Amino acid sequence: MNDVISTILNHRSIRHFEDKPLTEEQIRTIVSCAQAAATSSFIQAYSIIGVKEPVKKKKLAELAGNQEYVEKNGHFFVFCADLYRHSLLGEKEDKNVEASLESTEKFMVALIDTALAAQNAAIAAESLGLGICYIGGIRNNLEEVKKILHIPDRVIPLFGLAVGYPAKVTGQKPRLPFEHVYHEDEYEQNKEVNLHQLDDYNEIIANYYQQRTNGVRKDRWTEQMAALLEKQTRMYMKEFIQKNKLDLR
Amino acid sequence: MNDVISTILNHRSIRHFEDKPLTEEQIRTIVSCAQAAATSSFIQAYSIIGVKEPVKKKKLAELAGNQEYVEKNGHFFVFCADLYRHSLLGEKEDKNVEASLESTEKFMVALIDTALAAQNAAIAAESLGLGICYIGGIRNNLEEVKKILHIPDRVIPLFGLAVGYPAKVTGQKPRLPFEHVYHEDEYEQNKEVNLHQLDDYNEIIANYYQQRTNGVRKDRWTEQMAALLEKQTRMYMKEFIQKNKLDLR
Numbered sequence: 001m002n003d004v005i006s007t008i009l010n011h012r013s014i015r016h017f018e019d020k021p022l023t024e025e026q027i028r029t030i031v032s033c034a035q036a037a038a039t040s041s042f043i044q045a046y047s048i049i050g051v052k053e054p055v056k057k058k059k060l061a062e063l064a065g066n067q068e069y070v071e072k073n074g075h076f077f078v079f080c081a082d083l084y085r086h087s088l089l090g091e092k093e094d095k096n097v098e099a100s101l102e103s104t105e106k107f108m109v110a111l112i113d114t115a116l117a118a119q120n121a122a123i124a125a126e127s128l129g130l131g132i133c134y135i136g137g138i139r140n141n142l143e144e145v146k147k148i149l150h151i152p153d154r155v156i157p158l159f160g161l162a163v164g165y166p167a168k169v170t171g172q173k174p175r176l177p178f179e180h181v182y183h184e185d186e187y188e189q190n191k192e193v194n195l196h197q198l199d200d201y202n203e204i205i206a207n208y209y210q211q212r213t214n215g216v217r218k219d220r221w222t223e224q225m226a227a228l229l230e231k232q233t234r235m236y237m238k239e240f241i242q243k244n245k246l247d248l249r
Numbered sequence: 250m251n252d253v254i255s256t257i258l259n260h261r262s263i264r265h266f267e268d269k270p271l272t273e274e275q276i277r278t279i280v281s282c283a284q285a286a287a288t289s290s291f292i293q294a295y296s297i298i299g300v301k302e303p304v305k306k307k308k309l310a311e312l313a314g315n316q317e318y319v320e321k322n323g324h325f326f327v328f329c330a331d332l333y334r335h336s337l338l339g340e341k342e343d344k345n346v347e348a349s350l351e352s353t354e355k356f357m358v359a360l361i362d363t364a365l366a367a368q369n370a371a372i373a374a375e376s377l378g379l380g381i382c383y384i385g386g387i388r389n390n391l392e393e394v395k396k397i398l399h400i401p402d403r404v405i406p407l408f409g410l411a412v413g414y415p416a417k418v419t420g421q422k423p424r425l426p427f428e429h430v431y432h433e434d435e436y437e438q439n440k441e442v443n444l445h446q447l448d449d450y451n452e453i454i455a456n457y458y459q460q461r462t463n464g465v466r467k468d469r470w471t472e473q474m475a476a477l478l479e480k481q482t483r484m485y486m487k488e489f490i491q492k493n494k495l496d497l498r
Contacts, residue, residue: 002252002376002377003251003252003253003376004252004253004256004372004373004375004376005278005282005373005376005377007253008282008285008286008369008372008373009281009282009285010285011285011286011287013287027431028427029254031427031430031431032258032427033254033257033258035424035425035427035430036257036258036260036424037257037260037368038260038262038371038381038382038383040383040385041385041477042422042470042473042474043474043477044424044425044430046430047430047431047432047436048430048431048432049431049432049433049434049435049436050431050432050433050434051434052433052434053434056434080436085429085443085447086474086478088440088443088444088447089447089470089471089474089475090475090478090479092444092447092471092475093471093472093475093476095475095476095478095479096479097475097478097479099481099484100478100479100480100481100482101478103481103483103484103486103487104486104487104490104497105388105482105483105484105486106478108360108388108407108486109385111357111360111361111364112360112363112364112407112408114361114364115360115361115363115364115365115368116364116367116368116371116383118365119286119364119365119368119369119372120257120368120372122287122365123253123257123368123369123372124253124254124257126253127251127252127253127254128251128254132287133287134287134289134365136289136290136358139354139357149432149434149435149436150435150436150438151436152436152438155436158357158361159361173291175284175285175293176284176293178277178280178281178284180334181280181284181293181295181296181297182276182280182296182297182298182299183296183297183298183299183398184298184299184301185298185299185300185301185302185305185398186298186398186399187296187298187329187398187399187400187401187404189399189401191337194334194337195337195341198334198337198338198341221291221338222338222341222342223342224291225291225292225335225338226338226339226341226342226344226346227342227344228290228292229335229339229344229346229349229350229355230339230344230345230346230349231349232348232349232352233349233354234352234354235348235352235354235498237352237353237354237357238352238353238497238498241353248353248487248497249484249487
């Protein structure tokens with residue numbers, strides 16, 4: 001196994017960081033790695049905001065649901081889907097790009113571009129001995145996040161990435177069975193097969209929690225997910241995106 | 250610079266592959282790396298379809314706009330945003346998860362989850378000496394792609410990933426200036442600053458093309474992008490997604 005693969009397979013979310021900021025060089029390396037990712041038709045539809053200012057970090061931590069590690073880390077990146085520069089360049093080149101920028105397709109392109117870049121950043125950080133945690137919680141209140149970071153229309157903050165020196169390393173949660181996620185030549189639609197795979201996985205997850213909590217927790221995955229999905233969260237998202245001139249047309 | 254960072258920074262899209270299939274072990278390693286990526290609230294909202302069958306690959310290549318490397322490679326992966334299993338588990342656990350699954354928020358979660366997994370797969374493949382190319386072209390006609398790969402509702406193929414032994418290695422296109430993509434504490438909204446950065450970048454890109462084509466091409470980036478975005482492509486996307494029970498509510 002080479003270093004790249006062992007870095008990737010060794011990933012776990014880190015939620016306790018030492019009080020030691022990243023250096024400018026580390027930040028620059030991480031961002032350069034993000035930028036090296038593939039981008040759809042060279043569109044480069046993302047921006048990254050590094051947040052250092054303690055007051056801003058504190059506010060973001062509160063908005064993300066009082067997640068302390070949003071405030072206390074080595075550096076906090078906010079990854080944004082960004083079609084603002086494309087709006088500018090449309091003006092500059094005197095081309096009508098509005099319909100494109102407001103399409104569902106380009107919204108998807110921007111999301112994918114941003115996530116590919118972010119994952120490069122995450123892996124690069126981990127390869128430097130740093131830990132990371134993605135923060136979807138900033139989507140709890142994007143209106144406020146935009147205000148705090150002065151973000152223009154056509155830019156949607158998608159998630160944060162807390163990076164820093166790990167102070168406490170947690171275990172790795174086992175993933176869905178290979179056979180359930182990977183299909184060959186066609187998607188396995190047999191419901192019985194699928195449910196059987198999920199049952200097998202439930203057992204693996206229940207065992208994992210039981211061991212980790214000395215028998216206190218024994219959630220099954222399907223139970224966890226059903227409870228999560230029964231709650232309707234962030235239902236303001238569509239309206240928010242449309243208000244920000246990414247119209248999902 | 251460690252091996253991980255040099256692998257990441259060395260990325261380029263490969264569009265000519267040797268006629269040599271990936272081994273089962275390579276495929277398994279790549280998929281395991283994909284699965285090791287972070288996933289929002291452990292939701293694991295993606296599936297991967299490996300396409301080996303020559304007829305299917307040929308059809309996909311045609312649909313993607315006659316891209317030969319979709320057919321001729323070491324392996325072709327299709328990465329899908331997948332909330333189908335969550336629909337099944339809602340039934341299984343007797344919880345009403347429909348409204349959640351049809352929300353814009355969960356659509357975004359699934360897209361991000363899928364892209365994070367894919368980028369891990371890409372980096373893992375590159376670390377094994379393989380080349381990769383993302384294929385957004387499969388979104389030209391997702392209805393047909395779904396038929397060919399027997400994909401159920403609530404699953405959206407997002408892009409392909411052609412992987413294989415590089416037969417021809419291309420150059421790397423310079424990315425947007427660091428300062429234009431990375432902001433500190435707040436987004437740089439000054440239009441003049443932004444346009445100035447884009448002008449600088451235009452020069453870099455024009456030089457790049459000039460050198461690569463012995464003076465034949467000298468496109469500027471903003472010109473390229475404005476021309477790309479002036480065309481309205483894949484405008485069926487919203488309707489397609491909604492028809493597939495991801496309602497963008």
